[in-house]
Amino acid sequence: MMQRFSSLITILALAIASFALTSASPLPPPQAHEPTLLTIDELKAAANGSCPTQTSGELLACEDALPYINDAINKYKLVTRGQRAAYISTMLFESGHLRFNHNLVNPTQGTRSMLPQENLQRFVDANSDVQKIVATYPASKLVVDILIESRLDFQPGAWWTVSGPGCPDRAATLDGSSNNFLLWEIECIGGGIETLEQRTALFGLAYQSIH
Ligand SMILES: *[C@@H]1O[C@H](CO)[C@@H](O)[C@H](O)[C@H]1NC(C)=O
Numbered sequence: 708m709m710q711r712f713s714s715l716i717t718i719l720a721l722a723i724a725s726f727a728l729t730s731a732s733p734l735p736p737p738q739a740h741e742p743t744l745l746t747i748d749e750l751k752a753a754a755n756g757s758c759p760t761q762t763s764g765e766l767l768a769c770e771d772a773l774p775y776i777n778d779a780i781n782k783y784k785l786v787t788r789g790q791r792a793a794y795i796s797t798m799l800f801e802s803g804h805l806r807f808n809h810n811l812v813n814p815t816q817g818t819r820s821m822l823p824q825e826n827l828q829r830f831v832d833a834n835s836d837v838q839k840i841v842a843t844y845p846a847s848k849l850v851v852d853i854l855i856e857s858r859l860d861f862q863p864g865a866w867w868t869v870s871g872p873g874c875p876d877r878a879a880t881l882d883g884s885s886n887n888f889l890l891w892e893i894e895c896i897g898g899g900i901e902t903l904e905q906r907t908a909l910f911g912l913a914y915q916s917i918h
């Protein structure tokens with residue numbers, strides 16, 4: 708009798724313990740340091756229905772770009788929706804919706820990488836894994852072309868968005884508001900005053916399109 712009573716107590720204690728455990732630890736909240744990745748529908752919506760439908764020449768279908776975009780978002784920890792929208796919309800602006808590898812005016816600037824040559828070099832200098840890949844190319848080769856050929860051209864823009872000079876503080880405030888986007892654009896990207904209206908419109912659409 709004593710034996711049965713004590714095992715009943717044990718079972719009750721275990722039941723209470725496990726109840727306490729479940730009630731004390733609800734589902735963990737979404738981790739603030741794990742970025743939410745894009746779905747293909749979100750990318751297409753952010754691109755305003757202007758995604759190239761096939762990959763050919765410099766054109767990249769959104770389906771083919773998506774894994775690189777998500778890798779970059781994950782690697783450089785674009786943890787807020789505002790940061791992801793700023794990165795995606797700026798890249799869509801610079802690349803003409805994924806249509807060009809090189810900037811039409813300045814061909815040493817990559818479009819998906821968003822940055823002119825000296826800033827692409829800063830990206831390389833700040834990332835030892837990329838440096839190792841770049842070191843396997845001849846010194847005469849342009850950084851922009853190395854990044855495109857090694858399919859690293861989606862990464863510099865994501866890195867710069869949150870880690871470039873003048874960017875972290877502004878990136879921390881990106882929250883969907885046009886004003887905060889404009890401050891980030893001017894102080895971190897500096898894409899030119901005449902482009903601000905279009906960039907802000909693209910940002911607003913990207914922010915609405917993703918989560
Ligand atoms: C999206 O496309 C529509 C129709 O072409 C256009 O009117 C609108 O301005 C575009 N939106 C953005 C943010 O580019």
